Each structure stands twice: as C-alpha cells, then as structure tokens.
Amino acid sequence: MLRFLLKRLFYGLLVVFGVITLVFVLFNILPGDPARMMLGQRADMASVEAINKDLGRDKPLVTQYFNFLNDVLPLSVHNFVDKNNYWYLDNNKYSPYVKLFRVSNKFVVVLKKPYLRRSYQNKRKVTEILSEAFPKTALLAVVAISFALFFGIIIGVFCALNRNGVFDKVAIVFSVLGMSLPSFFVAILFAWIFAFVLADYTGLNMFGSLYTVSDFGEGQYLSLKNLILPALTLGIRPLAIVVELTRSSLLDVMSQDYIRTAKAKGLSKYKIITRHALKNALNPVVTAISGWFASLLAGAVFVEYVFDWKGVGVVIVRALEKYDFPVIMGALLFISIILICINILVDIIYAYLDPRIKLT
16 A cells, blocks of 8 residues: 555656646746736836846746746755745745755755746745635535536436436437536526526625625625536536436446356345445546546636636636746646546555456
8 A cells, every 4th residue: 555655656746747837837937027017018127137037037948847847846955055046035035945955055955945937927826826716626526526427427327227318318318418518608697597587586796706805894704606507517518427327337337247147146226236246336436527626626717717716727717818837827727636646546446346456
C-alpha cells in the first residue's frame, strides 16, 4: 500500500511539473500585456515598464520560468541577499519558510507553502481567491454527484432487473437525452422554467450563490435554495451515465457463473444483487463518476456562470475576461492537483470493490 502511494505520488509530481511548464508557456505566448490591462491602453511607456519590472516580466523568459517554479513548488531556492527579487517576497515580507540546507553564500534551499502570486486586478493573493471560491464549487460538486449516484444506481438496477420493459425503455431514452444536452443549455432551460415560469410555485432564484446579501442591510445569510438548480443541472449528465453503466454492467455480472451458483443455493434475488452482483458491477461506475467529480471540482464553468454561483468556474471566467494570468494559472494548477488526488483515491476504491486488483 505504501509503495503504491509513493509510486503514484511520484508520477503525480511528474504530471504537476508538466502542467506547470505547459501553463507557463501557454500564458506567456498569449497576446495581451497585463501592465496595459492594469493601467489602461493610454498608459505611458515608463509606467508600463515599471509595472512589468515589478511583476518580473522584464526578465528573460527562461528566468521567468525558473522564478515561477520557485514560487509554486514547496521546495525552492531562495536568495536572501538580493531583496529586489520580487518572487521571494510578499509585500516586502518573506513568506513562512523552513531552511533545509545552504547551496552557496547567497542561495538557500527552503521548504515553504506554494506561492501562486497575486491577482493583477485587485492585488489579492491567488490562494485567498481560490480558497474562497473552492468550497462553493466543492459543495456544488458533492451534491450533484450524490444526486447522480443515488438515483442513477437505483434506476440502473431497476432497468437491469426489468430488461426491455417499459421502465427500462423510458429510462434509456431519458439517459440518452441527458447525455446529449449541453450543460449550458440545460442551465438556461432550468433557470427559465423553474425560476421564472414556475417561480411562484418553486420559490427559486435564477441567480444567486451560497450566501445572499440581505435587502435590509443585515449582512449575508445562507441561502441553500440557490444550490438546487445548479446542482440539478450538473447532476443530469452524470445521472444518465450512471444509469447506463449500472444497467449494462449489472446485466453482464448477472450472467456470470458465480451468480448462477448463488441462485442454485437458494439465495434471494435481493441478497444476490446487494451482496454479490452490485459490488462487482460498480467498477465502471466508479471510473466514470470519479472523472465527472474531478471535472466538477475543477469548476463547472458554464453552469456556475449562468447561475452566478461564485465558485472556481466564475473565478476563471472573470480572470479570462481581464487577462488576470496569475489567477488563471493558479486555478489550473489547483485543478491538476485535485485530479491527481482523485485518481489515486479511485485506485484505492478499486482494490476495495474488486479483491482481484492489487495495489502494487
């Protein structure tokens, strides 16, 4: 188990390193000057050059790349002599660190928190922006996936037990429809139907995040009803996939020899399904749902934007509109780490569901 985790963590670090390199290269060849975005298109050259120097964009691209690595990696080399190196400082103060060993008279290898730099627009730390947005996206993703798993597995089991029946055929039609409709279209459709046409009956809002500002100046208050429509919209496609996978996988498992043996021993259909068939049929469901969960945690951009659910998706869209590169780059790195962690967790769940799978 420990060997498996160490191996996967090593591979995961290689993937993160590749993502860091790709993100840096991509956002340094895109058109647009952050300095002019901050100062306006009529800014004089002296001001633009001063901002670029402050941001470290006046240095060669290779130097910028190594400075970026130094910021985002927990192990980095610090120059405590030259305090003009902006990437080592945060508002003229060193971030918390632990010295490990000295490389030379100037450079020291330290252990620190990853520093994703600051937003070009509001000067806030990217970590602060993401830490505020991610819990909302995580809650939305958990509710959507829980809805898809709970109802998808139940419907899939009923479809498999009543193969080619009316319920099975109707469920298949709705599953295909759910997989075919784009998320942004479903979001707009649900917002119009349930929060506009039927608003008097549902009491739902077309827009709104987890916290709503009081109309009477009493601050913010929790508004869980704003979670219903975006979670339902996000859960439609995973629900359709879970239904299809559960149905097909369970039908395949029910034809296996050990299931026929269980029937010959006189076990009830309920015990055969719950104790033998369903557990082995869930492997493809776990594979599919883990990918969907990771993508939802990464930020359901369109759905969050339509419902103004202030999660990671909205943060990414607004950063793209303003060429706020540190926020976009930090969000992408954050997303890649989430994907790696979820993939490792899925491998562990595999071993629990199927004893034939060994963690090596």
